[in-house]
Amino acid sequence: MRLLLIHQNFPGQFRQLAPYLQKQGHELVAICSHQRPTGVNCRILRYAEPPRRDDLPQGSSLAHDHLHRAADVARLCAQLDQEGWRPDCIAVHTGWGESLALREVWPEVPQVLWPELWVLPEHGGHGHDPLLPPSDLSKQLDQLARNTFTRAALAQAEAWVMPTRHQAASLPISLQDDRLHVIHEGISTAQACPNPDVNYTVAGHFIDRSVPTVTFVNRNLERLRGFDLFMRALPPVLRTHPRLRVLVVGDNERGYGSGHPSGRPLKDVMLKELQGSMDCSRIHFLGRIPHEHLVGILQASWVHVYLSYPFVMGWSLLEAMACGCAIVASRGMPVEEAITDGVEGLLVPMQDPQLLSQRILSLLADPGLRRGFSERARARALHWDQQRMLPKLEAVLAVTAAGGAQPRS
Incomplete structure (x- = not known):
């Protein structure tokens, strides 16, 4: 044709x-x-x-x-x-x-x-x-x-x-x-796949599967995709895990939603709000990165967080599942079309940063729990290959x- x-x-x-x-x-x-x-x-x-x-x-x-x-x-x-x-x-x-x-x-x-x-x-x-x-x-x-x-x-x-x-x-x-x-x-589940040997360096720090990491990925860091909820959940997580690195991928633009009422970029708003409550040197804002680098970050991730009010389902969620990430995500659509709570991942309400912290901590503390979610998420992602x-x-x-x-x- x-x-x-x-x-x-x-x-x-x-x-x-x-x-x-x-x-x-x-x-x-x-x-x-x-x-x-x-x-x-x-x-x-x-x-x-x-x-x-x-x-x-x-x-x-x-x-x-x-x-x-x-x-x-x-x-x-x-x-x-x-x-x-x-x-x-x-x-x-x-x-x-x-x-x-x-x-x-x-x-x-x-x-x-x-x-x-x-x-x-x-x-x-x-x-x-x-x-x-x-x-x-x-x-x-x-x-x-x-x-x-x-x-x-x-x-x-x-x-x-x-x-x-x-x-x-x-x-x-x-x-x-x-x-x-x-x-x-x-999605390419041949490219987005588990890789126990993956490693990379961020801000001079060597990361492989032995280093605890939490990842968050979206086109833009915005409320529609729960960036503020994610940031508010981080202080207790970082305090509990002194070796933890947090990798955030996404531009600092207005995004699909209405933006913050102040008109300031949401990243700036959240960093000021949380100033002094956590070690921000262990949060790495990577901006927009090449796709192959994104896959490597997901392959090394211990816990991946994906949040969204009702909107379109991002490719990054499916690719995180295909990489075998242990996922904490938001309840409701579009996420529940891909993840059933307690099967392929854990789901939380969009307005509960304390529960989000608890879910992240429960996964960081339990390799067996992470492994089970990883395997089932990968199997489910194959439906979108x-x-x-x-x-x-x-x-x-x-x-x-x-x-x-x-x-x-």
């Missing part, structure tokens, strides 16, 4: 799928809006990021951005068409409006979309995070705009893919029909390509 993959941050969700499709003999072209290397050896067309419009209201700014991207992507598709290259199927993430004008160029080419999430107030922490007031009109209008564009994109597509049942359930019932496919992007997921995604593209685009009323 000839396949066009569109994602402003390509490869994004297609990180594993694109190389797999190439190995199966499919011809790929990709479209994105960044200038960074992609790691995928195919033709890539790039468009410029839309100009910022700070003078527009939030919903209008979103519309400006989406329609600008849609037009730029359509022009690149028209360029391909003029060259005589036409895809059999288009795979595209809907989050930035890039698919909205594809039918203007190729009305007959079928589309498979990755909508990821139908945005609800709870996905920003509202109704769960006690620091957040009820969702106000501004946020409701922003969610309305995002979901309206998602609906417009889905109205032009033949199929869509959601990675988890939790994310699929966010869609309106009318969009949860046979066009919906719940298939995760997949890319060797199982990628053929299913390829099949969705092939079936959709064979069926062609359907007439739209």
Whole structure:
């Protein structure tokens, strides 16, 4: 098949799928809006990021951005068409409006979309995070705009893919029909795997499996992902274990949630709040690191902490499970789709740092308990292995390509 993959941050969700499709003999072209290397050896067309419009209201700014991207992507598709290259199927993430004008160029080419999430107030922490007031009109209008564009994109597509049942359930019932496919992007459990010989150095300190470590990984250090809860749980843990090292991976940006009410980075807020209560020299903030380094940190971890209010499930949770981490995680979705309390890990409420400390300490103190959770987490993670997921995604593209685009009323 000839396949066009569109994602402003390509490869994004297609990180594993694109190389797999190439190995199966499919011809790929990709479209994105960044200038960074992609790691995928195919033709890539790039468009410029839309100009910022700070003078527009939030919903209008979103519309400006989406329609600008849609037009730029359509022009690149028209360029391909003029060259005589036409895809059999288009795979595209809907989050930035890039698919909205594809039918203007190729009305007959079928589309498979990755909508990821139908945005609800709870996905920003509202109704769960006690620091957040009820969702106000501004946020409701922003969610309305995002979901309206998602609906417009889905109205032009033949199929869509959601990675988890939790994310699929966010869609309106009318969009949860046979066009919906719940298939995760997949992780490499051959790469993310237990490794008793792993070692690395951080801030001049040699770390291997004999050194107690606690790990915490997220794209950004934010309340939506429980970073403040994690930090408040650390003082008794560090006092109990003088050799313990804490490894924190993630950028110090605002993230998916609303940020701290003060406007300051949450890392700075928490370090000031906890100043003097713990030995911060044993907490290592690594920022964003290469994936292979992340895997090494997880392989050496004694206890991995993963926390989240209802939102999307991060790849890092599944990779930590695949590495055989003993995991303490938050109750509720999306975590409970992967971890059953007392089976693959231990679950705690999002607002109980004392209980989180106790759970971490119980695992640090009991190698046998850690070993049992490690083995069961690894076994569960195999269900998300890319060797199982990628053929299913390829099949969705092939079936959709064979069926062609359907007439739209």
